[in-house]
Amino acid sequence: MPFKPVEPEKLSLAVIRQIEGLILRGILRPGERLPSERELSERLGVSRPSLREAIATLQGDGLLASKAGAGIFVADVLGSAFSPALTRLFARNDEAVFDYLSFRRDMEGLAAERAARLGSDTDLQVIDTVYRKMEAAHAKPSAEAEAELDADFHLAIIEASHNVIMLHMMRSMYQLLREGVFYNRQIMFKQRTTRDTLLAQHANINNALQSRDPIAARAAVVAHLSYVEQSLRDDVKAQANEAIAQQRFEHEKSRGPK
The missing domain is CATH 1.20.120.530 (GntR ligand-binding domain-like)
Known part of the structure; x- marks a missing residue:
């Protein structure tokens, strides 16, 4: 049979999909600063480790970028x-x-x-x-x-x-x-x-x-x-x-x- 057990989705993947969607639809714009880690984790209702994992993945994909002492920003993907x-x-x-x-x-x-x-x-x-x-x-x-x-x-x-x-x-x-x-x-x-x-x-x-x-x-x-x-x-x-x-x-x- 072609069926497989349904596995719960990792919270970090749900965070990734939400941020990707906001960038894709132009709601989060290039150069825009994300809220602090504490605030963003509270808004999304996820733990900080899950959020950090999602942010790291998005940074690796080139969609987010960090600036020392300034925070996390939407990358300048338009360039x-x-x-x-x-x-x-x-x-x-x-x-x-x-x-x-x-x-x-x-x-x-x-x-x-x-x-x-x-x-x-x-x-x-x-x-x-x-x-x-x-x-x-x-x-x-x-x-x-x-x-x-x-x-x-x-x-x-x-x-x-x-x-x-x-x-x-x-x-x-x-x-x-x-x-x-x-x-x-x-x-x-x-x-x-x-x-x-x-x-x-x-x-x-x-x-x-x-x-x-x-x-x-x-x-x-x-x-x-x-x-x-x-x-x-x-x-x-x-x-x-x-x-x-x-x-x-x-x-x-x-x-x-x-």
């Missing part, structure tokens, strides 16, 4: 998505910026459609909360704060799509964006008219999601990222034109009076 050589290549290649935006347009359009259909009411509340923060930040002259909230808004939509592969892939992409690999997000917040337009576009996305309209949500994301792409293309063209104008100016000065 492994792209090799350092490829990251440097992205940073040197202007065309990578537009390939990146094209990729985002496809992926985030799909994520918005899924979020409108599959996101829970709480997921949509998170998105709306981030958008309200964007409104509040809009009144303040901080391009950095607006850019950070912009990233948080888009990641909240991806989280609400409930696809863990997409979540971790897009988080790694956004990490490169935060590091300025693809472009400086603050460029998009230089002009008041651009800032107003961007906020209105995020309002359209949020409204479509809150109405649970998948088609409108996807269309709003596509329209927003198409605008971002065109704005960056215009900026690249303007910089190229200015470089040529500077050459003409320097040449004209060097010719002297006739």
Whole structure:
């Protein structure tokens, strides 16, 4: 007969599965510190030896990392998505910026459609909360704060799509964006008219999601990222034109009076 006796599961395995699940679903994020051993063992309802065994296994798997005197942290697993050589290549290649935006347009359009259909009411509340923060930040002259909230808004939509592969892939992409690999997000917040337009576009996305309209949500994301792409293309063209104008100016000065 194919049956075997059922054996009780080790507590450490149950702890491992719970922490792995939290990392997989993006609830525990890279760099996030775990509670102290005493607090965590109490929350999980397991002994400290069982917890230590689970932590050691997760460290061995590269999901957790210890810092001397600081505690246990979720490992920076996102950094492994792209090799350092490829990251440097992205940073040197202007065309990578537009390939990146094209990729985002496809992926985030799909994520918005899924979020409108599959996101829970709480997921949509998170998105709306981030958008309200964007409104509040809009009144303040901080391009950095607006850019950070912009990233948080888009990641909240991806989280609400409930696809863990997409979540971790897009988080790694956004990490490169935060590091300025693809472009400086603050460029998009230089002009008041651009800032107003961007906020209105995020309002359209949020409204479509809150109405649970998948088609409108996807269309709003596509329209927003198409605008971002065109704005960056215009900026690249303007910089190229200015470089040529500077050459003409320097040449004209060097010719002297006739």
